[in-house]
Amino acid sequence: MVLPTFVLSAALATSVAAYDTLLNFHGAPEVETRTIDDIHKAAVAEGGVVTLWHGGDEKTQQDALKEAFEKRFPGMTLNLTVDISKYIDGDIDRQLSQGNVYVDSVILQTLQDYPRWDQEGALLRYKPLDFDKIHPGFRDVWASWYAVVVFGWTNIWNTEKVSEGPVEYSDFLKPEYKDKLVFTYPNDDDAVLYAFDLAMQQNGYSWFENLLAQNPRWVRGTATPTTVMAQANNSYAVTFTGALGLAPTAPFNVSIPKNGFFVTWGQRAAILKDAPHKEGAKLLHNFLLSEEYQSPNNTGMWSVRKDIPAPAGFPELMDVNSTNPIDFERFMADRERVERLKLFFESKIGSAQGLSPLVDDL
Structure with a gap:
């Protein structure tokens, strides 16, 4: 069967738009210039909600994050789900395939997913405040994703x-x-x-x-x-x-x-491009990268930021020869x-x- 040229062209256009964004050349990422208090106001005006899916193997593992975020930003609700990263990524793929994204932010151990999602055009290219203070190895050059916490055994x-x-x-x-x-x-x-x-x-x-x-x-x-x-x-x-x-x-x-x-790694975070609460997600990511949250006194670990000192008694993460x-x-x-x-x-x-x-x- 031979299809008319216009049908083939339409099919190709649909295929490229749906699956390959390489040649879209998205342009420079959005760079945050507001204060975190101004972002807070915008997030409250948006509805005061942010939905986060976070990788983990205990439901209560990120309760402290929810408590700290909602205490720091009155009027905000962090809808938090903790599940195993290798299951969350499939659920995100399903949302993307159906054009029905209802999650705003995704923080996972499955680091390999983020470049793929970026290639698919699924991630918001956004530089939070202090983005340039993140260790270069922990951040995408176009700010599609970046680590927000160091994990390790x-x-x-x-x-x-x-x-x-x-x-x-x-x-x-x-x-x-x-x-x-x-x-x-x-x-x-x-x-x-x-x-x-x-x-x-x-x-x-x-x-x-x-x-x-x-x-x-x-x-x-x-x-x-x-x-x-x-x-x-x-x-x-x-x-x-x-x-x-x-x-x-x-x-x-x-x-x-x-x-x-x-083993150590930077747990990656990204905002989905079609997130229903982008301002809420931006507020969350700016909070996660803030000096108050990144302090070893809070996380108990090294920071993803190169300007924050290592925990007492330990060298800087990038100077540790055994990881x-x-x-x-x-x-x-x-x-x-x-x-x-x-x-x-x-x-x-x-x-x-x-x-x-x-x-x-x-």
Whole structure:
């Protein structure tokens, strides 16, 4: 069947408009020049609402953000949903495919999604206040996306259950840690998978075999290990697949490797171009990048901003030789390699067992 030329032309135009924005050349991003108080007024006038979908594995993980945002900006409501990043991105894709976007801001661990969404023309190119103070490796040159918080795993131990904590991955093989280790399934979380990949690239496969001989407990969710470790009715006390910040409260303590590599990354944020509450989303992003929010006293971690000092007792993030916070994107982008690693670990420890960490009451 031969279609008329005008039909083919229309089909091509529709295809390009729907799927490929490379040659649109969007132009420079919008640069914020208002004060945060002026943005607040505009957001309230817009309706006083912002809808955020945030990656995480416990429903309450971002309650402090909601409380801080609504306290700082009277008249604003942060409609917050926390779900696992690898599920949220598919839901966002569905909204985009249907032309029915009802989420304003998306903050996820799946870093590989953001360049794709930008290529599809789905993201608002917008430079918040202090955008240029973000570490260059944490921001898109056209401001389609940027990191708003540094996440990462550290070595963590319960000082009431063990007298000394680990520093290097080899330390987890010490006899005194047998039956005391608890880890998130690496085949259930890509950032945990990356940690095991780093450990085994350095120490070899035999390290993993010896780790299994320690009889570790495997759990779902990265908040679950420390929850289990805090319980008095078990022996579990040590992990490297969790996050309590760099200055945890008793009875926990943390360390970072000196010779091995530990996991850090910048959790990315973007405003959807068709967001129904753009002013609300802009207010949220400006707040997230503000000095008050980025302070290590608030986040417990390094800042995504290069002008904010590191937590006390630690060097600047980009000066830490045992981590590369930019490399996580490379890892996440190679989906074939990620899936092969997942299947490898599944063959050794089985598929992830138990309820979703969002509903498991742990």
